[in-house]
Amino acid sequence: MGTNNFEEQIKPFFWVEHENSVSVCLNVGEYKDEIFQTRENEGFEETGYDWASLARVFLDELEPKLIDIVQFDPEADMFCAYSDDKEALKTFIIAFKNACENETLIQDLFSRAELD
Structure with missing residues (x-):
């Protein structure tokens, strides 16, 4: 699969390559906010932390085989997952999308997601 197809396939998530690792990120508020609205009364606000909980x-x-390979580094306005295993992160984001x-x-x- 070409990079362009992959990048199209995971939108609005976006892929970032670093020297020794790769990340996949999402600016919160532009995708699937209806998911989080179902539990707004419990404090979910669709932050990067809420996306990481999900x-x-x-x-x-x-995808339990990826638990120790894919890490999360969310911020209030951004969900971010990263790994030093490029293929594993690709597997994660395609399946998660x-x-x-x-x-x-x-x-x-x-x-079953818990507030962070």
């Missing part, structure tokens, strides 16, 4: 549940339940596109699945996963 991504942790996703990893735990659907696909999960986000499946309303039933992503709401189910989010029901």
